Amino acid sequence: MRLTEQEELTVRELVREKTLKRKQFLHRVGEVAQYSAFVVDGCLRSYAIDQNGFEHILQFAPENWWISDMYSFVKNQPSELNIDALLPTNVLLLSRSCQLSIFDRIPKLERYFRILTENALASSNHRTIDYLSLPAKIRYQKFCTLYPTLIHTIPQKYIASYIGITPEFLSKLRSEY
Amino acid sequence: MRLTEQEELTVRELVREKTLKRKQFLHRVGEVAQYSAFVVDGCLRSYAIDQNGFEHILQFAPENWWISDMYSFVKNQPSELNIDALLPTNVLLLSRSCQLSIFDRIPKLERYFRILTENALASSNHRTIDYLSLPAKIRYQKFCTLYPTLIHTIPQKYIASYIGITPEFLSKLRSEY
DNA sequence: TGCAATTCTTAACCTAACTTAAGAAAAACG
DNA sequence: CGTTTTTCTTAAGTTAGGTTAAGAATTGCA
Numbered sequence: 001m002r003l004t005e006q007e008e009l010t011v012r013e014l015v016r017e018k019t020l021k022r023k024q025f026l027h028r029v030g031e032v033a034q035y036s037a038f039v040v041d042g043c044l045r046s047y048a049i050d051q052n053g054f055e056h057i058l059q060f061a062p063e064n065w066w067i068s069d070m071y072s073f074v075k076n077q078p079s080e081l082n083i084d085a086l087l088p089t090n091v092l093l094l095s096r097s098c099q100l101s102i103f104d105r106i107p108k109l110e111r112y113f114r115i116l117t118e119n120a121l122a123s124s125n126h127r128t129i130d131y132l133s134l135p136a137k138i139r140y141q142k143f144c145t146l147y148p149t150l151i152h153t154i155p156q157k158y159i160a161s162y163i164g165i166t167p168e169f170l171s172k173l174r175s176e177y
Numbered sequence: 178m179r180l181t182e183q184e185e186l187t188v189r190e191l192v193r194e195k196t197l198k199r200k201q202f203l204h205r206v207g208e209v210a211q212y213s214a215f216v217v218d219g220c221l222r223s224y225a226i227d228q229n230g231f232e233h234i235l236q237f238a239p240e241n242w243w244i245s246d247m248y249s250f251v252k253n254q255p256s257e258l259n260i261d262a263l264l265p266t267n268v269l270l271l272s273r274s275c276q277l278s279i280f281d282r283i284p285k286l287e288r289y290f291r292i293l294t295e296n297a298l299a300s301s302n303h304r305t306i307d308y309l310s311l312p313a314k315i316r317y318q319k320f321c322t323l324y325p326t327l328i329h330t331i332p333q334k335y336i337a338s339y340i341g342i343t344p345e346f347l348s349k350l351r352s353e354y
Numbered sequence: 355t356g357c358a359a360t361t362c363t364t365a366a367c368c369t370a371a372c373t374t375a376a377g378a379a380a381a382a383c384g
Numbered sequence: 385c386g387t388t389t390t391t392c393t394t395a396a397g398t399t400a401g402g403t404t405a406a407g408a409a410t411t412g413c414a
Binding site (some may be wrong): 044048050054056058069071072075080081103107110111113114115117118119120121122124126127128129131132133134135162165 | 215225228229231233235246247249252257258264280284287288290291292294295297298299302303304305306307308311336338341
Binding site (some may be wrong): 056114155156157167170172174175 | 391392394395
């Protein structure tokens with residue numbers, strides 16, 4: 001989807017750049033998610049922490065992905081997710097109010113985000129089905145084919161967290177070739 | 178969100194009514210999902226079937242909910258889900274091509290569906306986190322508070338399927354009060 | 355209403371995945 | 385670099401949840 005020069009200018013004005021160090025937070029549990037972030041380079045993750053202090057990763061956002069806490073961002077409610085950087089990362093930040101004003105001014109961009117969200121929902125549905133119907137070993141194999149780059153760039157304990165198992169058990173699965 | 182009389186007429190022309198008996202399919206694995214369905218009354222479900230023949234429910238759609246296989250509907254690809262009726266059900270069917278043409282003619286409706294999809298994604302994310310971080314008993318309790326009506330209108334084996342456990346195990350959980 | 359089909363329950367046994375712990379390997383960073 | 389921190393592995397013991405099977409209860413529908 002191409003924007004006109006004028007449209008592109010409008011977007012640039014509304015977006016803010018930010019650089020994050022490894023482990024730096026973009027967003028913390030309890031805050032209202034102000035921004036949706038577009039990852040220029042690096043990698044972010046969103047995750048929840050359960051009663052026992054264990055982390056559960058909802059999403060990875062490598063280069064060219066958007067990430068936010070959709071619930072908090074859309075409903076303006078305090079979030080139950082953290083978002084932080086797994087690698088040194090540069091992002092573009094778009095606030096909800098800016099996004100909504102862009103939607104009024106450039107319908108093409110409301111369409112862009114509509115499609116983005118449709119695709120995200122389709123992926124999320126796929127993940128739910130996989131989680132309900134496949135054993136851990138197969139979920140790991142699917143993860144490897146779906147995110148081949150991540151396997152080598154982030155610690156494998158995060159992959160365990162994403163597919164819903166402990167790092168120890170993933171280690172065991174991997175040792176079975 | 179209110180439509181003008183003219184807008185409402187446009188929508189009615191593009192939508193098709195359909196009545197389904199209990200257990201009747203709206204959509205089958207392998208087909209491309211032609212329609213997104215709005216449930217006027219009754220209840221539909223979407224589900225996948227695994228290699229062992231077990232069903233895994235992705236979504237319930239009681240009154241006033243939309244249901245489709247988002248992936249198949251959006252990408253025009255064969256679907257891995259079935260959609261059928263848990264109760265006698267009346268739906269309104271909207272094809273993807275009609276939907277896209279409505280988006281061009283009535284931007285208000287592109288917005289309506291954008292918001293619908295944002296909310297669906299937020300819910301789906303919540304479900305993922307719950308699945309990763311909570312034991313079955315708590316997932317069942319949350320289901321009961323989230324869908325209080327469904328508990329009494331559909332067989333409980335479908336609830337077991339939705340929360341990712343066997344009917345036998347749900348029965349055991351329930352017997353512990 | 356009554357019969358057939360579906361759903362729910364219970365219980366004994368089983369297993370995928372978790373917990374704990376401790377040492378080995380790898381990566382971060384001054 | 386070398387040292388500190390993080391991550392990965394292995395292994396023994398445990399548990400949440402699955403499997404199988406059979407009878408009881410409920411529901412659908414002729």
